[in-house]
Amino acid sequence: MLPLAALLCFLFGCTHSHDADSDHAHDAAGNHITPAEPSLEALAFTLYTDKTELFVEFKPLVVGQESRFAAHFTALGDLFKAVGEGSVTLSLKKGEATGQSITADKPEVPGIFRLRMTPKQAGVYSLVFDIKTPAYTDQITIPDVEVYADEKTAIVKQAPEEGGGSDISYLKEQAWKVEFANAPARVQPFAEVVRTSGQILAAPGDEAVLTAQVSGIVSFSLNSMVVGSPVAAGARLFTVKSNEVVQSNLGSAVKQAENDVATAQKQYDRASELVKDKIISEKEFLEAKLRLENAQAQLKNVSVSSSFNKNRQSVAAPIGGFLKNVLVENGAFVNAGQSLATVSKSRRLLLRADVSQKYFPKLAMFTAANFKTADGQVFSTKNLNGRVASTGKSAAAGSPFLPIHFEIDNVGNFVPGSVVEVFLQSGTTPSLVLPTSALVEEQGIFYAYVQTEGESFQKRELKIGATDGLNVQVLSGIAEGERVVTKGAFQIKLSTASGTMPAHGHEH
Numbered sequence: 001m002l003p004l005a006a007l008l009c010f011l012f013g014c015t016h017s018h019d020a021d022s023d024h025a026h027d028a029a030g031n032h033i034t035p036a037e038p039s040l041e042a043l044a045f046t047l048y049t050d051k052t053e054l055f056v057e058f059k060p061l062v063v064g065q066e067s068r069f070a071a072h073f074t075a076l077g078d079l080f081k082a083v084g085e086g087s088v089t090l091s092l093k094k095g096e097a098t099g100q101s102i103t104a105d106k107p108e109v110p111g112i113f114r115l116r117m118t119p120k121q122a123g124v125y126s127l128v129f130d131i132k133t134p135a136y137t138d139q140i141t142i143p144d145v146e147v148y149a150d151e152k153t154a155i156v157k158q159a160p161e162e163g164g165g166s167d168i169s170y171l172k173e174q175a176w177k178v179e180f181a182n183a184p185a186r187v188q189p190f191a192e193v194v195r196t197s198g199q200i201l202a203a204p205g206d207e208a209v210l211t212a213q214v215s216g217i218v219s220f221s222l223n224s225m226v227v228g229s230p231v232a233a234g235a236r237l238f239t240v241k242s243n244e245v246v247q248s249n250l251g252s253a254v255k256q257a258e259n260d261v262a263t264a265q266k267q268y269d270r271a272s273e274l275v276k277d278k279i280i281s282e283k284e285f286l287e288a289k290l291r292l293e294n295a296q297a298q299l300k301n302v303s304v305s306s307s308f309n310k311n312r313q314s315v316a317a318p319i320g321g322f323l324k325n326v327l328v329e330n331g332a333f334v335n336a337g338q339s340l341a342t343v344s345k346s347r348r349l350l351l352r353a354d355v356s357q358k359y360f361p362k363l364a365m366f367t368a369a370n371f372k373t374a375d376g377q378v379f380s381t382k383n384l385n386g387r388v389a390s391t392g393k394s395a396a397a398g399s400p401f402l403p404i405h406f407e408i409d410n411v412g413n414f415v416p417g418s419v420v421e422v423f424l425q426s427g428t429t430p431s432l433v434l435p436t437s438a439l440v441e442e443q444g445i446f447y448a449y450v451q452t453e454g455e456s457f458q459k460r461e462l463k464i465g466a467t468d469g470l471n472v473q474v475l476s477g478i479a480e481g482e483r484v485v486t487k488g489a490f491q492i493k494l495s496t497a498s499g500t501m502p503a504h505g506h507e508h
Helices: 002-013 152-158 249-277 283-301 357-365 489-498
Strands: 041-047 054-058 069-073 087-094 097-104 112-117 125-134 136-149 181-184 186-202 207-211 216-218 237-239 314-315 321-326 339-344 350-354 366-372 378-380 388-391 403-411 419-435 438-441 446-453 456-469 471-476 483-487
Touching: 041 136, 041 446, 054 136, 069 087, 069 237, 087 112, 097 112, 136 152, 136 403, 152 419, 186 456, 207 314, 249 283, 283 314, 350 357, 350 366, 350 419, 366 403, 419 456, 419 483, 438 489, 446 489, 483 489
Parallel strands: none
Antiparallel strands: 041 054, 054 069, 069 112, 087 097, 087 125, 125 136, 181 483, 186 350, 186 419, 207 339, 216 237, 237 314, 321 339, 350 403, 366 378, 366 419, 388 403, 419 471, 438 446, 446 456, 446 483, 456 471
């Protein structure tokens, strides 16, 4: 029995259970792996003012330990660019009192300032960044930052690290090299939009057509008769010589008409005397009177004025502006009444929108419009001192559309006669909107990139509604206040496709 008991003791009683050590890690050989000691994880903050974006990384502050700050400063504007010059002062403040501060006189590289601080006393403080650049000054504050008494306390209190999930990393160094900007999604008044086509036209009264008053040979009075050339009011542009033409010579026609009037006048005077003595009949007298009246009418038709040059006519610009077009060639023969050129002031233009007849009951509700030119630029009638000039009450011959005309200022970017895309606007309702530049389309589905942290982004699928050419209505996919990439979204998409990242240098 003793040998059997010894065997049982060896098999069962002398072995230890791994259940008690089930939380231990083991390597492939079954040896215990001592877990690494917990360490401080870096903090990251992204803050905005009207002038600056601050993205800063640093480890939790501990008394007596040096903390390294990698502060990324971006100057806001139409495009976000790195702050390349200036100084940054980092202050640790409690209330209005400054505990300690440190200054970086210049960025280590454009946009990135390196700062090092060793806290002296535990407590809750505000981290204040004062930035001074040649262009502006600004102050950004991170409130309620705790300075821990020791590292152990800091490790215990630090929040568990959250997984990045589907976040996309796009570094500041990348964004600063391209056209990049972001903006918070806002709820704002958004108008009901009708999308249609239209045309830019010259405004009535802003153009004048120069016309030949006599038939003859036309010659240019200016050395340069190039379309687009400036023209002063009263400037002589053409000369028409009628005496160099055998036919339709105005001088000869006037002379002949004057001779006919003189002959008819003599015949009428003679008939007036003869009819008194009954030498001629009343009928012959009336015939002489009619011939005189016809001759006078003919003279009036061929005569322009007493000061008119019958052999040469100068054609001057009645208004100042620019030469819109030239309709004749130098030295060509022109007939009286023929158009020679058009001069345009081009200060005001007309935007004509062609509206489907199904919107006839709503025509009076369209008070403004956005329009897109051939080069892709979008303009608003509101920003061009625009007003509704007229609303069509009937469709034009051969057209199923009703016209709406807006009178707008010509800012120098429009070509009269050019075709545009028009977005008519009526009453407004509050809607969550984004600039159209924020949209990225993939196989008919629209996306936008939302900035979750300074260098982290999420690709969000959007359900969109109407667009007015500048903004698009967002029905779902983002929330109000989230910062959305408005310029540079395509570059983020390309960076995810390439899978490459530039060299970084952040302190952790």
